[in-house]
Amino acid sequence: MQKTHSELELRDLGKQQLSEAELDALIGDRDYRLFLNAKNELYRARNMKQNPPSRTEAIRLMANNPNLIRRPIVIAGKHIVIGYDEEALAALK
Secondary structure: OOOOOOOOOOOOOOOOOOOHHHHHHHHOOOOHHHHEOOOOHHHHHOOOOOOOOOHHHHHHHHHHOHHHEOOOEEEEOOEEEEOOOHHHHHHOO
């Protein structure tokens, strides 16, 4: 069995926020609503589940409120896992 090594880059979004451009690139053609943290106070206060913001507004809100971003976000090549999804994370190995 061949071992593969991956580098892990951690980013503290509280100290080093993602810009709107970075979020736009990260989301790409995925559903931006998957990146919204449903447990966040702003998400609940604005009733985003029933009344989601536009993609542009969601990106602006996430850039200004990093706790609104669902975490962790794990990127492995072209694959991305949003939130703690044990099965999806195991499939990245």
